[in-house]
Amino acid sequence: MACLSTSGRVACVSRRQQTHKFICRLFLNHQLSLRRQSSQLPPAALAAAAQGQCMKKYTNNKPQLVRSFQGLGCGINQDYLSLLQNPHSCSHSSQYSGCLASSIRKHSSVHTQQPAGPVREIQIDPYIILDDELKYFYDDVRDLLQSGTSQPELDTIACYYFDGQGKALRPMVTLLMAKALNYHLNNESHQLVHKQRQIALFSEMVHSASLVHDDVIDQSDFRRGKPSVNALWNHKKVTMAGDYILSIASIMISRLRSDDVTIVLSQILTDLVQGEFMQLGSRETENERFAHYLTKTYRKTASLIANALKATAVIAQADDNVAEVAFQYGRNIGLAFQLVDDMLDFVSSTEQMGKPTAADLKLGLATAPVLFACEKYPELNPMVMRRFSEPGDVERAFELVHKSHGLEQTRFLAKKHCNEAIRLAQELTESPYQKGLQVVADLVINRMK
Amino acid sequence: MQRASVQLIMQQFSRQMRRMPRPQLPQQATPAASQLLPTFTQHRATATSTVSSKQATPPPRHDWNRAVSEAERIVGYPTSFLSLRWLLSDEIANVALHLRKLVGSAHPLMKTAKHLLYNGKNTMQAWGLIVLLVSKAAGHAASIPDAEQDKSAGVLHSQRALAEVTEMIRISHLVHNSVVNLQSSTDAGQDVNTYDDMSFGNKIGLLTGDYLLGHSSAELANLRNQEVVELISSAVRDFSESEFIGERDEQNNPLPFKPGTFQRPSLSVGVDFNEHDVMTPMPIAQVLGNPEQEWECRNILNAGSLLGKSCQASLKLAGQSEEMQRHAYRFGKHLALAWQACLDAESFQCPTLPLDVTFSLVSAPVLFHLEHDPNLYALLEPGKKSVELIDYDRIHKAIVAGPALAKTKALQTKHTAAALNVLQHFPATDARQALENIILAMQDL
Numbered sequence A: 001m002a003c004l005s006t007s008g009r010v011a012c013v014s015r016r017q018q019t020h021k022f023i024c025r026l027f028l029n030h031q032l033s034l035r036r037q038s039s040q041l042p043p044a045a046l047a048a049a050a051q052g053q054c055m056k057k058y059t060n061n062k063p064q065l066v067r068s069f070q071g072l073g074c075g076i077n078q079d080y081l082s083l084l085q086n087p088h089s090c091s092h093s094s095q096y097s098g099c100l101a102s103s104i105r106k107h108s109s110v111h112t113q114q115p116a117g118p119v120r121e122i123q124i125d126p127y128i129i130l131d132d133e134l135k136y137f138y139d140d141v142r143d144l145l146q147s148g149t150s151q152p153e154l155d156t157i158a159c160y161y162f163d164g165q166g167k168a169l170r171p172m173v174t175l176l177m178a179k180a181l182n183y184h185l186n187n188e189s190h191q192l193v194h195k196q197r198q199i200a201l202f203s204e205m206v207h208s209a210s211l212v213h214d215d216v217i218d219q220s221d222f223r224r225g226k227p228s229v230n231a232l233w234n235h236k237k238v239t240m241a242g243d244y245i246l247s248i249a250s251i252m253i254s255r256l257r258s259d260d261v262t263i264v265l266s267q268i269l270t271d272l273v274q275g276e277f278m279q280l281g282s283r284e285t286e287n288e289r290f291a292h293y294l295t296k297t298y299r300k301t302a303s304l305i306a307n308a309l310k311a312t313a314v315i316a317q318a319d320d321n322v323a324e325v326a327f328q329y330g331r332n333i334g335l336a337f338q339l340v341d342d343m344l345d346f347v348s349s350t351e352q353m354g355k356p357t358a359a360d361l362k363l364g365l366a367t368a369p370v371l372f373a374c375e376k377y378p379e380l381n382p383m384v385m386r387r388f389s390e391p392g393d394v395e396r397a398f399e400l401v402h403k404s405h406g407l408e409q410t411r412f413l414a415k416k417h418c419n420e421a422i423r424l425a426q427e428l429t430e431s432p433y434q435k436g437l438q439v440v441a442d443l444v445i446n447r448m449k
Numbered sequence B: 001m002q003r004a005s006v007q008l009i010m011q012q013f014s015r016q017m018r019r020m021p022r023p024q025l026p027q028q029a030t031p032a033a034s035q036l037l038p039t040f041t042q043h044r045a046t047a048t049s050t051v052s053s054k055q056a057t058p059p060p061r062h063d064w065n066r067a068v069s070e071a072e073r074i075v076g077y078p079t080s081f082l083s084l085r086w087l088l089s090d091e092i093a094n095v096a097l098h099l100r101k102l103v104g105s106a107h108p109l110m111k112t113a114k115h116l117l118y119n120g121k122n123t124m125q126a127w128g129l130i131v132l133l134v135s136k137a138a139g140h141a142a143s144i145p146d147a148e149q150d151k152s153a154g155v156l157h158s159q160r161a162l163a164e165v166t167e168m169i170r171i172s173h174l175v176h177n178s179v180v181n182l183q184s185s186t187d188a189g190q191d192v193n194t195y196d197d198m199s200f201g202n203k204i205g206l207l208t209g210d211y212l213l214g215h216s217s218a219e220l221a222n223l224r225n226q227e228v229v230e231l232i233s234s235a236v237r238d239f240s241e242s243e244f245i246g247e248r249d250e251q252n253n254p255l256p257f258k259p260g261t262f263q264r265p266s267l268s269v270g271v272d273f274n275e276h277d278v279m280t281p282m283p284i285a286q287v288l289g290n291p292e293q294e295w296e297c298r299n300i301l302n303a304g305s306l307l308g309k310s311c312q313a314s315l316k317l318a319g320q321s322e323e324m325q326r327h328a329y330r331f332g333k334h335l336a337l338a339w340q341a342c343l344d345a346e347s348f349q350c351p352t353l354p355l356d357v358t359f360s361l362v363s364a365p366v367l368f369h370l371e372h373d374p375n376l377y378a379l380l381e382p383g384k385k386s387v388e389l390i391d392y393d394r395i396h397k398a399i400v401a402g403p404a405l406a407k408t409k410a411l412q413t414k415h416t417a418a419a420l421n422v423l424q425h426f427p428a429t430d431a432r433q434a435l436e437n438i439i440l441a442m443q444d445l
Helices: A002-040 A043-072 A078-085 A094-112 A137-147 A152-159 A169-185 A190-218 A235-254 A259-280 A286-315 A320-347 A368-376 A380-385 A393-403 A406-425 A432-446 B002-019 B029-034 B044-054 B064-074 B090-102 B108-118 B127-138 B157-177 B192-222 B226-242 B291-317 B322-346 B364-372 B374-384 B392-401 B404-423 B430-444
Strands: none
Touching: A137 A152, A137 A190, A137 A235, A152 A235, A169 A190, A169 A286, A169 A320, A169 A432, A190 A235, A190 A259, A190 A286, A190 B192, A235 A259, A235 B157, A235 B192, A235 B226, A259 A286, A259 B090, A259 B192, A259 B226, A286 A320, A286 A368, A320 A368, A320 A393, A320 A406, A320 A432, A368 A380, A368 A393, A368 A406, A380 A393, A393 A406, A406 A432, B064 B127, B064 B430, B090 B108, B090 B192, B108 B157, B108 B192, B127 B157, B127 B291, B127 B322, B127 B430, B157 B192, B157 B226, B157 B291, B192 B226, B226 B291, B291 B322, B291 B364, B291 B404, B322 B364, B322 B404, B322 B430, B364 B374, B364 B392, B364 B404, B374 B392, B392 B404, B404 B430
């Protein structure tokens, strides 16, 4: 364990730097958008507002803020810190620094709210403690897919997204939970871990199959920074390749010979499709809309993680309570993950995400930031109803979301789910993996892509 | 409320479909759609009417509809899963609503939907029925508890669920196969309106197929038999694999290999799946170039695999011996192949090709004729871009004049005989009799 935590620390530093870079970029993006907005307002009014309100709040928050940045810091962000400490002496106009300060405040307010435990002190990198299981993960998926067909083209399409470039979030969380549970139940065995790894394979394969079908549905051209499958191959073949991945994953799971695991995992597939159907048409009233969005998010994203984690508990013969902890942890992580994803769709750039920004709006989807923004700008409501179909809708909605507190509120909601996930993880016996589960919650909220 | 309105929607929907004039479908849709159901459903309606009018004087010895409805009576209520139970689900209500927007568009999904709604019995959609008849014919092990049996019908509840899964998977494959290739290099959907229709149709088709697959895997999981899950999942795999074999046009319609591509001694026996490992794919490379065996492989993947494996899985559920399971698989496989041969032959029964009818370019008569006269390939070559560009009348004329039709008939007889032979391993019951009647009626179609 000592060696685990040491290696964990090394990796953690690099990851921290990444987190740090992410925050810096968040700043920049936000700053730019604020600047864009400010150009549309009379400068005098804005300057006054900035001086009067933001600066006051900023001063109140200042000590805490600086602390939190130093806590993160490796010194990359010196100029920002200096800006922070001497807002008036810097070369920018006071209007500009006012906006900057307010944006710092908004984002830092999230970062300064620490969850229940001292998560930041946990020096564990989940990817490193799972290295044994994850090292050949994608090779194993590709081998599996290759063994099921004699047709090279089918093999190529099916393996296309298993290039190792993904985050492998689902298998990582699944395996962390599996190992944390094994520790908790005190029945770790090589055989059991192998079975749980198959469940992790299943989760990633089902995810990829859904991506493949989504690509045909959405007609998108890029995914993960490369051409999407539908841009490269016949759509009929792509559809069949999706079915193929699913069938191979089902064969693999059936070979675990556990009725209950198969039942838990088959729930994922029905949820996924129902989520897609929910996304097709929404004619709900404003009150129902948020609930509809959350249910859809659960079915499309969280159900996969929640049920995969539950399956690892079921195959380890955990009792219902423990299985429920695993399920709820996965559900919360999944919801938080998707909420952050919906938020990043508005703030991060194309290179970071590997797909165009505001993609959801362009597809006519109203995600959490928009729904939150509706409260402040009711003019968004008709746009949501017509699925941003009229010219200029997407741009206008994008702008209003940034003007409102939609993004902060989304992040806050995601944070709440992460904190709940951390609380659930703490119900398990302490182990590096159990700590890893808490770190994951932190990674999810702070990720940049 | 939504549920209550489902039936209304479906009725309305079907009325609209009926009103939709068939010949006025935009020209573009026809080739893609006609290749849409390459297995069992090809232009059944048109061709059947031609055949029956020709044979009007001596009435057929075995009546297909009677054979099927008697069979349905034997295993209880009609099994086609397009039943009330299906119509009562919210998602399908949703699909029906969306499908309505597609009525009148050229998307092949409409044609698939129409086939599923109207040609049910004629086109042997009732695969579930076959599975149930085989189940009843074989009976079940004494160890099966009473609560799991449907005493009046003589099958297990789990077998009925499996029969439903079989139909769901088959329909999901047909529906997924009606997705249109919209890649920028193709002609499909060049103008904006058509493109939007096609893209929306693709979306609905994909989701509907996924819905069926998702539900079938949930139903399968509830059977609590992992060997069955494994077997049926591998049939899904076979379906998707079948769409990758050989050359394809832009809409993924299959084309035969150029004669002389493969130089192999023909095997005396055809190939089949590895009995001990369902993961191993069909070794189709061994038989490419040999018309009969290539045809057999293509159609096992495309049809025989699901029917055979479902029959086998059904006997697994009943606790039957490995040997009986093997017989069940072979029965399903041969029945599917016999049926396919019958369909393949049908387009060539009359001396001229009926208007608006096409045939699959990998159907048995085409493959047999290519072996007989490799020059036919010159006529098929334009099909590499799109099978629309082929002069079907000329090919039809050439094939009708050659020996291919007789060979196809022999192929059908061979698989019919094989199916009837396997059936002798089952005890003589009304269910076995019903299966025999269906096979005999099929021969007379």
